[in-house]
Amino acid sequence: MTSQADSSSPTTPEGMSDFTVLHRDFERFDEDDDVGPDGAAVARLAKKRGEAIARVCRILTDDRSRSRRPLRIVFLGKHGSGKSSFINSVGAAFSEEAWHEHAYTGYHGGSATPITIFTQRFEKCCNGTLERYQNVPLPTLIDVAGKMDIGDDKMEELLRLIFYGHIEEDSAIMKAYEFCERHTRDEIRAEYGTAYPEMKVDRVVFVASADDKIPEKLIGCVVRAARPLHFTDVKRSIPVFGVLTKKDKVSDPNSSEFKERKETFMRALGLHANRFLCCSNYCDDIDPEGKRTKRLNPSIDVPIVEFFEQRVFVVAEFFEQVCDSAQKVIQDKEELPGAKGQKAEKTRGRPGAVPEGQGELVTQIQTVWRDLGPMVQALVASVFVGVVVWMALYLLLVLPASGGFESTVREQCDKGNIKDRVILDACRAPPPTSPVWGTTFIAFSAAVGCLIYMILGRRP
Template identity: 40%
Template sequence: MESYLASERIQLITNLKDVVGRTCDGRRPMNVVFIGSPACGKSSFINSFSASIADDYWREYAFSGGQGVGRGVANQITVRLKRFKPTEYVTSKRLQGYALPTLIDISGLHEGEGGLTEEILRLLFYGQLKENTNIMSVYKYGKERGLQKMRAKYWRWFTNNSDKVDRVIVVASATEPIPQGLINSVMKAARPTGDKYTREIPVFGMLTKFDQVDESSDEFKNRKATLFTALSLVGVSHRIGQCVNYCDTIDPDLTRTKQTLPDVDIPILRFMNVVCGSQYEVINPEESYRSIYFHEAAWDLLTGMVTPVMCLVLCFFISCAIAMLLVK
């Protein structure tokens, strides 16, 4: 059984190489962002994916963990936006030069205010937020100063397509209720239905910690069904994965610091082969946040000038009328 798992793992890594292609052939590493509630397993998944393609053992790139367990953790480890490029996390020589994804880790987001969270996600998706940005500081600034001032503070004059997000993975814990409000904000920012924003990003889902629940229970089944519905992925189950991450819960003896665990790697590799598939395309990839921001700013300026201009014109005509009466 172990040899079978090891060979399947190798085959999945080979498949992934074919899926992403080589950078020398013009393939660009896509940007994949992980979004979810605090302590749902985003950072752990990033570390687990890097281990799944390693030749030797697991390493911690994205800081994971927290204070306390379950809901209401006192603090989460991830605070700032961090991009892990393949040159940083790929240790296998056999994978050097392949366009494996850049993995974007951010702090966990609470349900919060939908409109504000949606705009923060939009800034992120359009590549407006710089490396090491404190997402919670962005949220706090927007809450205190208003959405428009937040947009004015964090938008960037120049961004390349290579800065924008190409894939969104919503990570949810099998042990916690699905954050439907947060997912609703994600879907509005990633899959807009109006004409104002038209850049659409493929969205996927990952359910972590399923080893800690009874998969046959109605609670788990309902939770999983809720995730499918919230992400509009009913009928396309291949775009939602479920896994256990490398952690103390499944590996109390720290075997992961000496070798990889194929039974952990395989579900992750299957999922990432789907996520990185070239059949999924970003719609209107060239659309920039700057063009939309300036269009709105110009319109606001124009509409803001209408009232004072009309007042000036009215005052001018009244003055002329009074002057004509005085002359007579």
């Protein structure tokens, strides 16, 4: 009877999404005796959490990842989305011990001013002091705080500064935005010309609330800033991921309203299913008595840790991180597109090298290129490569073949009355194959190779 009840009960691991076990577990927090079926389900999930963490560690320490640095993951979202709470939940999940407030959450008094207004970094998923992670390159989490509810050109410019490491740690983001509002692009990049390598972003996670309207304009700014539009920067697109928090506040996950909100979120970010997470955070709504500071609940932890199991999320791809010295040169000298900044020194001053602005025509071309979409971009790029290769080979092979000795022989053959035996033999020989066909074949092969390379390079 017990097994039958467990198979359909929401206390099984598969049915933990309604947080029945979570609330019961917190109610029995101080009891040391056997807590029955609920406790058994929690134990199974705790084991599942430990296994997931072990898999993440194996991914980060295998032969393909061992020489690569920890990635820097930035978390963005409008205020009240649960962004800082999610970072704290990540830290709790990987600690396997207790919840701690790393990223500050909430608001000042009864006002709408968020407590967290500065940019913060948390190494090793907020667990940098744990000995078991000392040799595991867990990602560094970057919390970009502030009322990021704006979706305009100035916010897009600010996001570029953030993604390319031109906003130093402990900076007030809204002050930077206010500066962007009052100044031109050249003035912005002169003021924020210094690059801080430790703040350059490798992954972007946009966080939104599952029970609130999706901020599509702000998401549009994030996507445009994270995915460079220049042809030469295609491989420097920063992968974007999405997290819907406050899943526990969704009364009916199967409702058309929630499904539409989820689809809107994924469509706006251009997400595949594996780059999306819907979860709940440790917060006062779930645990008003604060018992999470003593004991965790794996029903929250497991989905979060499993989200980190994606290699593309926690490990730099080969094209992102070149080995040894070449990789270091790229990281140290990479700059904001169109800017000529300087690497930050220990003084963290801003020398303010003025970058060259981009013209209106370039902006229009960028917009058109973005609207084409990844597949059409790959096709256009492959056709361009094919045409360039064909023209180069034509100039090198076909044109020279159309003159010289062969041209003279053809003229003599056409005139007739040939006395020179060498020319006579050449006239009797079958005409050579035109190099145009070989040139066309090589150009076509180059175009196909480019197409395959770009498609595979964009694969999640």
